[in-house]
Amino acid sequence: MIGVFAGAAHRGDAADLAGLLGADAVVPDGPVKLALRGLWPRLDAAVLFLDAGSAVRLIAPLLRDRRRDPAVVCVDEHFVVALAGNADTFTRHVADLLNRTAVVTKGPSIDSVLDELVEQLDATADGDVEACFAAIEAGEEVVLRNPLNFPLPALPPNVVAAGEDATWVIVVDDRAASRKENVLRIVPRTLVVGVGSTRGASATSVGAALSELDAQGGLDLRAIKAFATADVKADEPGIVDAVEDWGFWHGDTAELLTFPTEELAEIGVPNPSSVVRNSMGTASVAEAAALRGARSLCHGGPVELAAEKFKRDNVTVAAARVLPRGRLALVGLGPGSAEERTPRAEAEIRRAAFVVGTPEALDAVGPILRAGTEVRHEGAGELAAAGAAVAFVALGTGPTLDGPVAADVVVVPGIG
Template identity: 85%
Template sequence: MIGVFAGPADRGDAADLAGLLGPDAVVPDGPVKIAASNLWSRLDAAVFFLDAGSVVRLIAPLVRGKDSDPAVVCVDRRFAVALAGDAAALTRQVADALNLAPVVTGGPSVDSVLDDLAEQLDARVEGDVAACVEAIEAGEKVVLRNPLSFPLPALPPNVVADGENATWVIVVDDRAAAAKKNVLRIVPRTLVVGVGSTRGASATSIGAALSELDAQGGLDLRAIKAFATLDAKADEPGIVDAVEDWGFWHGDTADLLTFPTEELAEIGVPNPSSVVRNSMGTASVAEAAALRGARQIGGGAPVELAAEKFKRDKVTVAAARVLPRGRLALVGLGPGPAEERTPRAEAEIRRAAFVVGTPEAIEAVTPILRSGTEIRHGGATELAASGAAVAFVAFGAGPTLDLPVNADVIVVPGVGDG
């Protein structure tokens, strides 16, 4: 949601601007301070028809941190000013719409790129982010290792895939690794852990079995997205408590997915058990539940068994991985002017490693591209199918393509598109 805030004298201009910003923009009723306070936690961006000093004083009690606060732009006399957050693109859009001069201190910072990357991958970050960012911004060589081939946004040219004498290493992986100096780990939540246990198994014993996924399976437990088991185990106290304990220790929550016996019985696993089949009606609980849960949360993405079952203290656990696949954003640019692009469209363009379109469409979006973005005039589907993050841009109602089989496809129409 984009909040456009204005006093009575500017509400007409605010309404006109909201119309140009698209359906996500609203002009709240009532006093600006009260309206902003009520909506703050729900906003992706905020535009204030107030001078910069007044906006700073107004939002000061509301800000909590860059991970949660909206981008803030103020319309101040003859200027549109990027005041807080990643507001550069929106500032230029507001300036174009209102025929003002944009005031932007610079492009997106490296730390915002890393923040975006962590958000896109639903990832946890381990390491000294500030020091890594400082090295990148200083132009030092930084190696990026991405062994599972996650679709990543454009990164500065000094962030390279391999090489020696790097001052920092960034690793994007869900597998366990010892903490090392000058290594920044980004841990995507890709794993579903299947759990089977005897009746009455304790949360402690289930937690001990989970630790085997780290110690023997080589998986980072922070990468767990969900747990899965049989329907009959949905209210098993030990399993329920173990899931809650995981959330407590990792500062997060994970769903407990449950499936009927007949569904799990149909899933092929590497380690079926005749004993489990005779007692439960399925040859596998942990491995089958993990694979079935991964398919559910993967939304069509391929899955694999990341760790075969481990048994400990009458508890069995296994883990399945949702494999990454490419991302293709079909972005409509509207009739042409920058104000016809929605903030969501610009966000998709900036998160792509490859931007594909006609020379005219590429020229229109060049001011908002991140450093390191590769420009192409064709091959969008092939790039996405190979695992890349791609934005295909076109004027009017937006591009249409033969969609790739192995890619997530996002359609973002421009303002005024059907």
């Protein structure tokens, strides 16, 4: 939700801007202070038709976390000023709509870049985040390890693939690791855990078996995206309760996927069981369900068995991994002027490590590119197929592809 707040003198201006911002924008009734406080927890962004001093005094008691506060800007006769949150892109957008001058910081802060990375990967950050941010902002060498090749946005030049003088290491991985000083781990949710059990197995037994994925399988349980089992086990109390317990302890939720045994019987697994086949009609529950669940979530991408089955106390668990693929965003820029671009188009451009397009299209998006972004005139499909995060930009409604690409493709159409 975007809140547009104004006193009586600027209510008309606020209503006009809300119309330009789209269906997510609202102009609350009543005094600005009360309306802002009431809507604050629900806001993604806020526009205040106030001078900067008054706006700062108004929002100061509401600010809690610079990485989670809404983007806040204020508008006066000549300027649109970024005040709080990750507001630079939004500030430029509002300034373009109102034909005013945007006042922003020198560029996105490092913490906002990494926060966006965590959000894009549906990940958990583990480590002293603030200290790592401070090291990057100070220009210290930081090593980034990305062994599974997740598509990452452009990062600052002092974040390197290898180095001997690094003060910090950032690791993007779903595998378990001992906690070390000066290591920031980013744990993407890539795993589907298959579970099978005898009738009446307790949640404690299921939980103990899950712990084997960490202790013996070397997987980080925070990387679990979903659980999976045979449909005949869908109401097994021990499995259902263990999934709920996992959500409670991790502050998150994971869906329990269920599949018919005849589907599971068709999936090849490394450890089939004749006993399970005779009792259930499929040679595998845990491994087959994990692979079947991962395939249901991968959008046509590759999957692999990340941990073969472990059996403990009449419970069997296994894990499959949804392997990362490159990302290709086909972004339409409209006629080319900034006010004709959508916020989503700008977001896709800024999350890319490579931006590809004609010289005219690249000139149009140059002001919003992150430092370190590589620009090219061709090869978008090849870059994405190699695992990179790519934005392919074009004036008008957007570019088209000549054929299929082995990558995740998103389309952000522009105005024709």
